[in-house]
Amino acid sequence: MQKAELTRCPARHRIARVISTLLPLFAVAVLAGCGGKEGGGKATGPQTKIVTDLAGREVEVTVPAERVTAIGPGALRLVCYAGCAEKVVGIENMEKQWGTGRPYILANPELLDLPVIGQGGPDSTPDPEMLLNADPDVIFVAYLVDAAKADELQAKTGIPVVVLSYGQLGTFDQEIFDSIALIGKITGETDRADEVIAYIKDCRKDLEERTADIPEGEKPRVYVGGIGMKGTHGIESTQGNFPPLASIGAVNVADETGSKGSVMIDKEKLIEWDPDIIFIDESGLQMVKEDYAGNPGFYQTLKAVKEGKVYGYLPYNYYTTNIDTAIADAYFMGKTVFPEAFEDVDPEEKADEIYEFLLGKAMYDQMAKDFGGFQKIDLAAK
Secondary structure (H helix, E strand, O other): OOHHHHHHHHHHHHHHHHHHHHHHHHHHHHHHHOOOOOOOOOOOOOEEEEEEOOOOOEEEEEEOOOOEEEEOOOHHHHHHHOOOHHHEOOEOHHHHHOOOOOHHHHHOHHHHHOOEOOOOOOOOOOOHHHHHHHOOOEEEEEOOOOHHHHHHHHHHHOOOEEEEOOOOOOOOOHHHHHHHHHHHHHHOOHHHHHHHHHHHHHHHHHHHHHHOOOOHHHOOEEEEEOOOOOOOOOOOEEEOOOHHHHHOOOEEHHHHHOOOOEEEOOHHHHHHHOOOEEEEEOOOHHHHHHHHHHOHHHHHOOHHHHOOOEEEEOOOEOOOEOHHHHHHHHHHHHHHHOOOOOOOOOHHHHHHHHHHHHHOOOOHHHHHHHHOOOEEOOOOOO
16 A cells, blocks of 8 residues: 555545544434433433543543454453453464463463454554554554654544553553553443452452561572573573562562663672572573573572572563463462462462453463473473
């Protein structure tokens, strides 16, 4: 499509949307005039609403939206949590190319058969032409645009663009709850959105309360290594304020760095910390094992290695945070660090419960097949 044609498309698109919106309302008005009111005269067809998105923009949308697209890291995941996978009319190319680590795709494999609406990726640019071809009622977007760019994309397509957000914490952040609620409001899935928000909040409350009475001085000191950060990394890659550990009140030695996100440390610092327990992100496990093979002496100085307290957990940052996997990891880490407080929890069964509630399918076995699952790690093993 030539540039001039693309410029004209939004106008036609907007006209068509105005007509499609007004016709049902006109029909309702006629029926009402003829005694055809339902439910005390309430309109039963589509309606236009002004919503405020997570960029603070006021956006006019037709609700309930029946055809949606989701672009940018994490947007499609939130749409699936809100029970709207069947409303999706196109996905990004990278969603088709990336084979593992995203439970929302595993639970909804039919999404892979949908048309491509753009390349996707954290540094990509939305494709107005492909989005127009998909003809959604609304475009949900996360991370790719700010308010000005969202306005620009909306002007180019004539389609409402609604910005979502994962906030700063990425697992239990209020902006995640606000985003899911907003999707529910626009798509008519408000009950489902409320259930998802309540479930995630209940998990957070349960995790926090289980360890609330344990004195700080009695808590083991924990380190998390091999964390993926725009690629795979070895033992030096860690994170301050690591959400699964923070949610169970564990002592994360990396918090001493003052960082509230990903950080690379010197190996000497790990020796200095000498944690009681080490968790390794299984996306970086092979790299850690290769490093061990070349330098076993370093690892054998660590208390956790000598005492066999090294564990693998499911990686959860694939196209930003898989909230389901992050919560499942928190229960596994809780069971490992505070076995008495989590005595009643089977981490694998809990993971399946979480996946099933948020995505409709129990998927721990599939995730474990791809990465290894919740396990004790022998770094010397091939």
